Amino acid sequence: MSNFSVAGTLHEFRVPQASSPVAATEPIAPVWLAAYTTPRHEKTVARYFQSRAVEHFLPLYKTVRRWKNGCKVEVEFPVFPNYLFVRIDRRLAGRLLDVPGLLAFVSCGRSPVAIPDQEIELLRTELPKRRFERHPYLAVGSKARIISGPMAGTVGILVRRKNSLRVVLSVEAIRQSIAVEVDDDEVEPMR
Secondary structure, eight states: OOOOOEEOOBOOOOOOOOSSHHHHHSOOOEEEEEEEESTTOHHHHHHHHHHTTOOEEOOEEEEEEEOTTSOEEEEEEESSTTEEEEEEEGGGGGGGGGSTTEEEEOEETTEEOEEOHHHHHHHHHTGGGSOOOOOOOOOTTSEEEEOSSTTTTOEEEEEEETTEEEEEEEEGGGTEEEEEEEOGGGEEEOO
């Protein structure tokens, strides 16, 4: 297991001056949006935002990697691969899609989905104080595979009962199922 810590960048966004009197009367309401990037371009997009004074946050963690020549090097990786967070008015988000490496904003229909300020604040303030590691997203109701223990390799449906996770295993031939209690580190989502 690697030692994890978080480093992040946060920069301010300067709102462009409105060119019409109607636009000047509408309040600009910046919200946090999740920006989806091409693989391994999160830092490049963040540098672009920094140079353009766009408020953004890229949570990073540090880990030690060993190169082929035996050298150990501390490297920073994004906590959420392919994603970084941008604070901007939703109406102006489309202008940022010209940024090299930025593909889209996480959206519902055509409107980008706002991420609550509290979630970003939690990532910025609390994550650096704790040890953590990345974990695959597990959604209750999705297929999951048990990856450790005597039932390793078994596939079932992930369910929650009270405060524990269970994987429902089914025997199709007899149309019967059982629920096996597992820890969250013993299962991985099926792709």
